[in-house]
Amino acid sequence: MAEPDDLKLIRKIVDQGGSKYTGGNIDRRKYQRLVDLGWLKAATTNVSDVLYEVTESGKAAASRS
Numbered sequence: 001m002a003e004p005d006d007l008k009l010i011r012k013i014v015d016q017g018g019s020k021y022t023g024g025n026i027d028r029r030k031y032q033r034l035v036d037l038g039w040l041k042a043a044t045t046n047v048s049d050v051l052y053e054v055t056e057s058g059k060a061a062a063s064r065s
Contacts (some may be wrong), residue, residue, distance in 0.1 A: 010040075011052065019052060037057075039057055039058030039061050040051050
């Protein structure tokens with residue numbers, strides 16, 4: 001089940017172009033929640049970096065009021 005913070009984050013990512021690059025040793029739990037919801041897909045670019053892209057489900061969630 002999505003939480004209010006999940007909706008805020010997916011809207012922010014959509015507004016910024018639909019992708020989010022994370023580099024280094026950071027806490028990615030908030031992005032993993034969106035992956036688990038089916039709103040983002042994750043692609044590991046190397047050992048410490050991940051590129052997240054919004055899915056169609058994520059776009060639909062971001063446009064909900």
